[in-house]
Amino acid sequence: MTQRTTDRLSSETARRDAFLAAYRSMLYGRVFDDKLASLYRAGKIVGGVYLGRGQEAYSAALAHQLRPGRDVYAPLIRDQAGRHAFGESLLDAARTFLGSASGPMRGRDGNIHRGDPQNGTLAMISHLGAMLSVVSGALLARRLRGELDDCVGAACIGDGGTSTGSFHEAVNAAAVEKLPLVIAVANNQFAYSTPNERQFACDNLVQRAAGYGVEGHTVDATDLAACLEVFEHAVARARAGNGPQLVVGNLLRLAGHGEHDDAPYITDAHRKAPYAGDCNVLARDTIVHSGWLSEAELADLQTQAQQEVDAATATAQQEAAPDPATQSWVALFTTHLAEGEAEP
Amino acid sequence: MTQRTTDRLSSETARRDAFLAAYRSMLYGRVFDDKLASLYRAGKIVGGVYLGRGQEAYSAALAHQLRPGRDVYAPLIRDQAGRHAFGESLLDAARTFLGSASGPMRGRDGNIHRGDPQNGTLAMISHLGAMLSVVSGALLARRLRGELDDCVGAACIGDGGTSTGSFHEAVNAAAVEKLPLVIAVANNQFAYSTPNERQFACDNLVQRAAGYGVEGHTVDATDLAACLEVFEHAVARARAGNGPQLVVGNLLRLAGHGEHDDAPYITDAHRKAPYAGDCNVLARDTIVHSGWLSEAELADLQTQAQQEVDAATATAQQEAAPDPATQSWVALFTTHLAEGEAEP
Amino acid sequence: MSITYLEAIREAQDRALAEDPAVFIYGQDVAEFGGAFKATRGLCDKYPGRVMNAPISEDAMVGTAIGAAIEGMRPIVEMQFADFSSVGLNQIINQAATLHWRTGTPCPITVRLPSGGTPGSGPFHSQSMEALYAHYPGIIVLCPATVEDAYGMLLEAVAIDDPVIFCEHKYLYYHLKAEQLPDESLPVGRARIARAGQHATVVAYSAMVHEALLAADQLRQDGYEIEVIDLRSVKPLDTDSVLASVARTGRLLAVGEAFPWGGATAEVVSRVASEGFHLLDAPPQRLNAKDTPIPYHPNLWSVHRPTAGSIAAALHDLLRL
Amino acid sequence: MSITYLEAIREAQDRALAEDPAVFIYGQDVAEFGGAFKATRGLCDKYPGRVMNAPISEDAMVGTAIGAAIEGMRPIVEMQFADFSSVGLNQIINQAATLHWRTGTPCPITVRLPSGGTPGSGPFHSQSMEALYAHYPGIIVLCPATVEDAYGMLLEAVAIDDPVIFCEHKYLYYHLKAEQLPDESLPVGRARIARAGQHATVVAYSAMVHEALLAADQLRQDGYEIEVIDLRSVKPLDTDSVLASVARTGRLLAVGEAFPWGGATAEVVSRVASEGFHLLDAPPQRLNAKDTPIPYHPNLWSVHRPTAGSIAAALHDLLRL
Numbered sequence A, B: 001m002t003q004r005t006t007d008r009l010s011s012e013t014a015r016r017d018a019f020l021a022a023y024r025s026m027l028y029g030r031v032f033d034d035k036l037a038s039l040y041r042a043g044k045i046v047g048g049v050y051l052g053r054g055q056e057a058y059s060a061a062l063a064h065q066l067r068p069g070r071d072v073y074a075p076l077i078r079d080q081a082g083r084h085a086f087g088e089s090l091l092d093a094a095r096t097f098l099g100s101a102s103g104p105m106r107g108r109d110g111n112i113h114r115g116d117p118q119n120g121t122l123a124m125i126s127h128l129g130a131m132l133s134v135v136s137g138a139l140l141a142r143r144l145r146g147e148l149d150d151c152v153g154a155a156c157i158g159d160g161g162t163s164t165g166s167f168h169e170a171v172n173a174a175a176v177e178k179l180p181l182v183i184a185v186a187n188n189q190f191a192y193s194t195p196n197e198r199q200f201a202c203d204n205l206v207q208r209a210a211g212y213g214v215e216g217h218t219v220d221a222t223d224l225a226a227c228l229e230v231f232e233h234a235v236a237r238a239r240a241g242n243g244p245q246l247v248v249g250n251l252l253r254l255a256g257h258g259e260h261d262d263a264p265y266i267t268d269a270h271r272k273a274p275y276a277g278d279c280n281v282l283a284r285d286t287i288v289h290s291g292w293l294s295e296a297e298l299a300d301l302q303t304q305a306q307q308e309v310d311a312a313t314a315t316a317q318q319e320a321a322p323d324p325a326t327q328s329w330v331a332l333f334t335t336h337l338a339e340g341e342a343e344p
Numbered sequence C, D: 001m002s003i004t005y006l007e008a009i010r011e012a013q014d015r016a017l018a019e020d021p022a023v024f025i026y027g028q029d030v031a032e033f034g035g036a037f038k039a040t041r042g043l044c045d046k047y048p049g050r051v052m053n054a055p056i057s058e059d060a061m062v063g064t065a066i067g068a069a070i071e072g073m074r075p076i077v078e079m080q081f082a083d084f085s086s087v088g089l090n091q092i093i094n095q096a097a098t099l100h101w102r103t104g105t106p107c108p109i110t111v112r113l114p115s116g117g118t119p120g121s122g123p124f125h126s127q128s129m130e131a132l133y134a135h136y137p138g139i140i141v142l143c144p145a146t147v148e149d150a151y152g153m154l155l156e157a158v159a160i161d162d163p164v165i166f167c168e169h170k171y172l173y174y175h176l177k178a179e180q181l182p183d184e185s186l187p188v189g190r191a192r193i194a195r196a197g198q199h200a201t202v203v204a205y206s207a208m209v210h211e212a213l214l215a216a217d218q219l220r221q222d223g224y225e226i227e228v229i230d231l232r233s234v235k236p237l238d239t240d241s242v243l244a245s246v247a248r249t250g251r252l253l254a255v256g257e258a259f260p261w262g263g264a265t266a267e268v269v270s271r272v273a274s275e276g277f278h279l280l281d282a283p284p285q286r287l288n289a290k291d292t293p294i295p296y297h298p299n300l301w302s303v304h305r306p307t308a309g310s311i312a313a314a315l316h317d318l319l320r321l
């Protein structure tokens, strides 16, 4: 074989490996989400359940570019796939939805509000837009210490979240500091029930990039290969010192806002639009057509995912709930400065 | 004369008249500002004094397009000229700086924080960016009542103010509602001491327009004719139903941030840059060179402005200060629901 | 017929829209969808163009309402959850609240805050923010505890020519029912005796009124008659009614679901201590939520906020003092 | 040598930057310009890259500080005026304040708020916002009244592994002087007896401590010895020291410059009423600013906030009760 052929084959291998790795996270994300939905319907989950259905390719493709332990990641409410790709354990995810005291949030916070900030996964607060500047701060800290190297930070946000003042302030400030911040906007056409037309008036949110002086990218977020490509490029640009990268992916939320919502506002016209494809189905087709995995292998993968998800939720369900009596009701790290109750 | 010649002459007359009218407000703005500065140095003013020096053309040209009593105007800290053009009396301006109880703010608020909201001039709060959505609300109210007609609202903001979340939310929401909001960004190169490079990373703030889906315009704000033209166009577009208009003017603040600030951060390089021209001097030159007014007429105008400004400040200085004893210390309109003190 | 607290809020808005063309509603998902809690269901169809979806921009939402109010409208802003009003707080406390005192222009806006905890809602969908708004001059802060007040006070809120923060409690939305809507109600600013008693007074508001009533039931079994005062409005705060009650009972427990530092319970206790010191037979007491974020897990949540049980315990302590 | 309150704040930041490479400063105009009040003058040159100008983006400023704190830094955020922190409030109360309880990650940020009124500053450059922040769990709120505390408490604030709201008073910036900076100071959380007395206790903080001391001077002429307690920290609030003082004097007046509803004075009075009821020989009293926006005109301003004169009058009333 010529050198060129080897290169092509190895880059094809790399592409296939990336695709399969990301697809694996998409699958785990979907299976986990489906499990959550059924637990929710069975009344086993207290509080909201928000799914990433339709957003898995976009979510996983971003996280696939990130290096757990080195990069900073601020996933949002529809990033089960990305969290999986960034190395979150299914058990920790299940624990948070099911209120296990052993989970990372110890029952103090729930569902999507989970993370491990000191190890690079921020734990979102609900106020949309608020996480972006926190990612910037983490990057700035590293730069100040001379430890930024080629780290990036990635922050996820929805179409609706771009309307927040917090989003604007953070993107602008990151641009001024030229921080390696990748902002992944998942435009799933709706913010809860509110369609794009009532959320913003530009044609494509990527048009905001120029106004911030950052680089912009758009992608068909139903297409995993395209997502992998756009994030590979954007993350590489950020790592190389080209400042913030604004990526906008187009897709349709294939679920309600939360599982309590049957989304009557999503019409047939939306469901027939090009952005309405199911990225998981499309990615699976690609795998089959490319001969990367056989139907049998795919079925095994599905079974494995199902088993792991079932195991995680079963374990989490058996774990103890938090005990108010042994709980520390002290919000401060500096416990001796706390008012009211002492540590138990 | 042919019809065409008549048209040309009458449009030239209109241009001259507009120029002279705006220049008049620029002159009054400058003379008033100079008076304030000297009163401040003499210790006659309590609190801050912020001047519009260098911004008069931009300020007056906008307000010149507005119709007092019909349009809505939210001037900011450097809009003495615009306020004059919108019909604010010098006496009311002087009263507010000098704390007269007879002024529109009755000594309760001071200096630039003045207005007459029910008659179309909003009274700015200090929090930058916060006035924009209030203008939108006024326009929306008229639309809801079917009384919008060809009204516009104009909101002034600085380069620094564009970094606020409030600015972003307001521009975006106005774009969604397609309101006739004209946003006049005065880029005077600095926000207090902070230069553009530390405030935003795009080349020109007008690049933000596309991201909001609004129309954008830039102008050399040292050039009155250009300012008149850009605002004539932008305001007409807004009146005609084309939605928000983002206008960005380039200039240099020819003063400190406030009169307490000698602005060491403004370097010689800035003072030699094209945006550093004194719009008042340049406009005066144009008037002379065009033969629109003679030196003598201009001197008369200057004298008249000086006399009116002196008279206004003298009157305001003689007026009674607010009397705490007869003051209503009730913040509510619904006085019977107020806690604490009753009306005096 | 039976009507819930949430339906009462919807009905009040319906009536306000019907009676006054100056009223309109602005908020996230309030139009066709009827709002996250369905408090505006059907209103968008019934009043075309007057129930409008807002972008996720609480600052702009409030600013827009203020501008419309300046022009004589009476906007109702729905926050999706009270907790998100923190992002619109600046426009409320600095723009709306100062407008009339500074300029003489009234600012009749009503900001509806779906407030308070429910199981599983966690730190950012459970807050009671009345203390932040009541601290600032120029704002009226209402906290209805009953279906009747949810209706009557919301109608009044819209009619008042000042900014009103309307704290409606999410826990009461579905559970609280009344037979019918009232024709009249106590005016804003007046507290209500929710239950008469003689041994101690509990001053509460919003959902805590119901916990206090349950606690009073428990104490009745021990022979104590507890008076429960429903403040209804935390600003203005009806000190006279509270003092009159303490004059009858000699004992005071102020209960609130908000965080413990400052807030309505501190205001109530300190007013009674200042103005009604000699009416007190025992030290006045307070019961608030714990001084941590509001926990997600129902086990933790039910201990975090005051409940009938903890109020009863506090009352027993108070009666022994 | 003599050093002002403002210089003490600058010195403390200088020392914090010198001693700990994790410290940096972020705020509007804080770099070359040295900040609107010159509290960071010279620090940018002395510590290159560690004193950074921020865009006019209070929300992002605080968020950025939180992110840096997660990574082990100890940011100091300067708000240009306390009043503008309303725009960064959400990040403070919901992000910084909840971080440790939710995730176990400490959040050592210090947010400096140039607070309080000065003549001519008006409604938006005069506010005292401690009540808003102290209401929320997870935040420490400091209000130094002296040059020594401005220095010592700021150093401590930066060292504390929790979010600290540092309310420095603009009226004290230039007027208050000390001979030298302290080597040691009372720990955060402890109140200080600013003046010992026996007839009544005034509890105050920040600029009001000085008004209270002047009032105490006036009352001495009438033979009364007034004890003045400087709270130093409003959260945590040193209830024990306050109670100990009230035990000595039997009378309490709580004085604050903030708005009257809620806030530190309500908290002080209600704690003393609850926990020290039997120590009181007279109803405990409060004195706050008036319930309107803070007026621009010095005539109005000087009546709006408590002063030596109004405190003395309130004390005379209290001593007659």
Ligand SMILES: Cc1ncc(C[n+]2csc(CCOP(=O)(O)OP(=O)(O)O)c2C)c(N)n1
Pocket (backbone or CB within 6 Å): A077, A078, A126, A127, A128, A157, A158, A159, A160, A161, A162, A164, A186, A188, A190, A191, A192, A253, A257, C028, C056, C057, C058, C080, C084, C087
């Ligand atoms: C500041 C703020 N306001 C309101 C909300 C309530 N809220 C939660 S999710 C949501 C819609 C979000 O839409 P989008 O950003 O498009 O994300 P998506 O749900 O579509 O993924 C809203 C309004 C919030 N979380 N934060």
Ligand SMILES: Cc1ncc(C[n+]2csc(CCOP(=O)(O)OP(=O)(O)O)c2C)c(N)n1
Pocket (backbone or CB within 6 Å): B077, B078, B126, B127, B128, B157, B158, B159, B160, B161, B162, B164, B186, B188, B190, B191, B192, B253, B257, D028, D056, D057, D058, D080, D084, D087
């Ligand atoms: C939200 C907010 N943060 C901070 C300030 C303090 N501040 C007042 S004016 C100013 C600079 C404004 O710069 P710019 O917007 O460019 O207007 P210019 O003064 O240059 O006309 C700052 C930071 C403020 N008024 N509002």
Ligand SMILES: [Mg+2]
Pocket (backbone or CB within 6 Å): A158, A159, A160, A186, A187, A188, A189, A190, A191, A192
């Ligand atoms: Mg969306």
Ligand SMILES: [Mg+2]
Pocket (backbone or CB within 6 Å): B158, B159, B160, B186, B187, B188, B189, B190, B191, B192
């Ligand atoms: Mg500027």
